[in-house]
Amino acid sequence: GQQLNQSPQSMFIQEGEDVSMNCTSSSIFNTWLWYKQDPGEGPVLLIALYKAGELTSNGRLTAQFGITRKDSFLNISASIPSDVGIYFCAASFFGNEKLTFGTGTRLTIIP
Amino acid sequence: DADVTQTPRNRITKTGKRIMLECSQTKGHDRMYWYRQDPGLGLRLIYYSFDVKDINKGEISDGYSVSRQAQAKFSLSLESAIPNQTALYFCATSDLSGSNYNEQFFGPGTRLTVL
Numbered sequence: 001g002q003q004l005n006q007s008p009q010s011m012f013i014q015e016g017e018d019v020s021m022n023c024t025s026s027s028i029f030n031t032w033l034w035y036k037q038d039p040g041e042g043p044v045l046l047i048a049l050y051k052a053g054e055l056t057s058n059g060r061l062t063a064q065f066g067i068t069r070k071d072s073f074l075n076i077s078a079s080i081p082s083d084v085g086i087y088f089c090a091a092s093f094f095g096n097e098k099l100t101f102g103t104g105t106r107l108t109i110i111p
Numbered sequence: 112d113a114d115v116t117q118t119p120r121n122r123i124t125k126t127g128k129r130i131m132l133e134c135s136q137t138k139g140h141d142r143m144y145w146y147r148q149d150p151g152l153g154l155r156l157i158y159y160s161f162d163v164k165d166i167n168k169g170e171i172s173d174g175y176s177v178s179r180q181a182q183a184k185f186s187l188s189l190e191s192a193i194p195n196q197t198a199l200y201f202c203a204t205s206d207l208s209g210s211n212y213n214e215q216f217f218g219p220g221t222r223l224t225v226l
Binding site: 033041044088090097098099101102104 | 155
């Protein structure tokens with residue numbers, strides 16, 4: 001089936017640093033979503049993107065829907081300890097209500 | 112109160128046992144989904160339902176069955192559990208009527224261990 005290639009798989013950063021991660025596909029999608037999962041919890045929706053080229057922010061988080069519709073990017077500015085967790089991208093296209101998920105980026109903040 | 116709840120949160124069982132995982136939602140959403148999460152593999156869709164009379168297989172439905180008892184309830188069964196079904200299981204919902212119908216909202220998960 002379709003796959004989303006998410007990178008990096010893991011990141012080790014210091015508090016206050018900015019973070020960038022991305023998700024790419026060989027297929028075109030109409031919707032890109034970014035989720036965060038804390039240990040022992042379910043994924044929580046952070047940002048939803050519906051238009052190619054769209055740039056959307058949610059606090060310190062900014063995500064972009066790539067112009068080619070085959071990729072998306074998530075940036076976190078000035079990271080704080082509560083940003084620790086696993087970030088997943090997900091995508092779908094119109095007429096197909098199922099989501100395809102990336103394999104996640106694990107973010108760790110080094111003291 | 113959580114909008115999407117799952118019971119149990121943790122379960123340990125033995126090979127060959129029948130197990131049911133339950134999901135309830137108060138969001139009023141029509142669509143419900145069951146996913147499985149394994150380390151390094153992300154979330155994979157097991158079954159999904161768009162309303163009470165609609166059941167659809169996902170990418171990894173073998174060994175699982177589901178029941179949509181009501182709009183708010185969607186249960187997942189393992190008829191005869193096997194060790195490689197050890198995983199985290201998540202229920203999710205989405206709203207058919209909204210323009211953002213692809214946005215799915217997840218429950219807290221059930222950690223299942225099959226010995």
